[in-house]
Structures are given as structure tokens and as C-alpha cells.
Amino acid sequence: xxxxxxxxxxxxxxxxxxxxxxxxxxxxxxxxxxxxxxxxxxxxxxxxxxxxxxxxxxxxxxxxxxxxxxxxxxxxxxxxxxxxxxxxxxxxxxxxxxxxxxxxxxxxxxxxxxxxxxxxxxxxxxxxxxxxxxxxxxxxxxxxxxxxxxxxxxxxxxxxxxxxxxxxxxxxxxxxxxxxxxxxxxxxxxxxxxxxxxxxxxxxxxxxxxxxxxxxxxxxxxxxxxxxxxxxxxxxxxxxxxxxxxxxxxxxxxxxxxxxxxxxxxxxxxxxxxxxxxxxxxxxxxxxxxxxxxxxxxxxxxxxxxxxxxxxxxxxxxxx
Numbered sequence: 001x002x003x004x005x006x007x008x009x010x011x012x013x014x015x016x017x018x019x020x021x022x023x024x025x026x027x028x029x030x031x032x033x034x035x036x037x038x039x040x041x042x043x044x045x046x047x048x049x050x051x052x053x054x055x056x057x058x059x060x061x062x063x064x065x066x067x068x069x070x071x072x073x074x075x076x077x078x079x080x081x082x083x084x085x086x087x088x089x090x091x092x093x094x095x096x097x098x099x100x101x102x103x104x105x106x107x108x109x110x111x112x113x114x115x116x117x118x119x120x121x122x123x124x125x126x127x128x129x130x131x132x133x134x135x136x137x138x139x140x141x142x143x144x145x146x147x148x149x150x151x152x153x154x155x156x157x158x159x160x161x162x163x164x165x166x167x168x169x170x171x172x173x174x175x176x177x178x179x180x181x182x183x184x185x186x187x188x189x190x191x192x193x194x195x196x197x198x199x200x201x202x203x204x205x206x207x208x209x210x211x212x213x214x215x216x217x218x219x220x221x222x223x224x225x226x227x228x229x230x231x232x233x234x235x236x237x238x239x240x241x242x243x244x245x246x247x248x249x250x251x252x253x254x255x256x257x258x259x260x261x262x263x264x265x266x267x268x269x270x271x272x273x274x275x276x277x278x279x280x281x282x283x284x285x286x287x288x289x290x291x292x293x294x295x296x297x298x299x300x301x302x303x304x305x306x307x308x309x310x311x312x313x314x315x316x317x318x319x320x
Contacts, residue, residue: 070280
């Protein structure tokens, strides 16, 4: 019986946001603009940091990795959302659904780990400035990124093995706009207790531990800032980690809200939309708009590009 039910699930239907069908074309255009801006801004951050030698530091290296994570998340989630809005629903194969979830899991896990490493970077820079260069160096950055990807690969491999044993049955409908952990389990007609426990266990090194380490880092950072005698010095020091703190607040605030209201699908969809679509757009803007080094590097890069275009134009004009 389980085998017959499993064979029926060849395609999974996404419902998306059912209450907004009359405005689907407007939301499609808006989401398309957000998607394009997100890709352009994050790619620009990567190019600017790679181009400018003054930005070749651990903090900006991790920022480029965060931009890469945002690009991966956007390209995993948004194209399917656009398809749902355009055709008032969408469908995907079960293998395609799992593949989307694995890429989503990888990008979200990478962001959690990167935000933790970036908080450690700020902790070292503010609390132990004399030892910063000896602790946070190229070797540390390389090993950290490789370790993050190794952890993510092993966890995805574990999930792949476990989810391959799921027996799925009718109905084959996901009341969401992408393949997340809980919507996939709702399709199962077999016991999901073990895989839920596995998901909780995996959440410890990916969500709970990183969030705890970030909190501890900022407790020490705030204590160190309060010890600075001058108000100007306190403000200047806090400004160096304000962008990271804003990104952490947006990201973890959305995730915590989702877990506080697990049974309210409208709330879950709204905040899932926020941290899968809006956060990748806001992250590079929060860093670039409040960072003088990035803005100066952007100006230099734009001036060089403008000069190159002028030289190319005058060259073509002289030939004519």
C-alpha cells in the first residue's frame, strides 16, 4: 500500500500565496525587480571587495561569502516563486523538491555559520585588538570557510539518506512557496518522529549554537564598549559592528518568529518570505550604505569604469 501511494507522488503542487491572486502580476513584477536588484547588489559587493586592495581583510572576505550565500538563496527560492505568481501555482517533481530544499538548507546554514564567524571577527577586533592580526588571518579565513562547507555537506548527506526512506502519499500539495522541512514531512504518510528528531539535532550546530555564540560575543563587545571613557569613542567603536548586528537581528528575528508560531501558516509564509527574499536584498545594502570603505571603493571603481568608457568612446570617435 505504501509503495502504491509513493508511486503516485511524481509531482508536488505549490499553492503559494492564495489570497493575492488578483495582484499576482503586480507582485510578479515587484518580485522580479527585487530579485534582479538582489543579484546585482551582491555581485557588486563581491566585485568591489575583490577589486579594492584596501578591502582585502578578513571582515570583507566574510562579507563576500555572505553575498555568495545570499545569491545562492535567492536563485534557489525566487525563480520558483515567480513561476507560482505567473501561473497561480506551480508543481515540481519530488526529486526537484528535495534538491531545492538541500540548496536552501545549504545557503541558510552557511549564513548562520558566517554570521557567527563575523561576530567572532568583531569580538577580536574590539575586545582583543592587539592579537587580532595573529588570530584572524588568511589561514583562519580559509580553514573556517572549508570547515563550514564540510559541515554543510555532511549534514545534507545525512538528510538525503534519511529523507530517501520517506513514504509519501496523497494529497501531493504543499501550502507554501518552496520546499521546506515541515511542508515535505506533511506529505509523508509514514512515521516522521525520527527525522524530526534528526532535524532538531541538526538545528543545534546550525542555529542554536551559532546564535548563542553571537549573543556571547556581543555581551563581551558591549562590556568592552561601555569601558571606553569618551562618548565619541564608544559611538565609533559600536558603529564598526552596527551593520553586522542589524543583519543578525533581521535574520534571526524572522527565524525565531517562525518557530514561535509553527501552526500559523500565514505568519510562517510571511516571515519565510522576509528572510528568503528581503534579507538577501538588505544584507549588502546595510553593509555598503553604512560602510565608508565600501562607499569609497565603489566611487573609485565607478570612476575607473567611467574613465574606461570615455577613453573607449574617444577612441572610436577618433577612428571615425
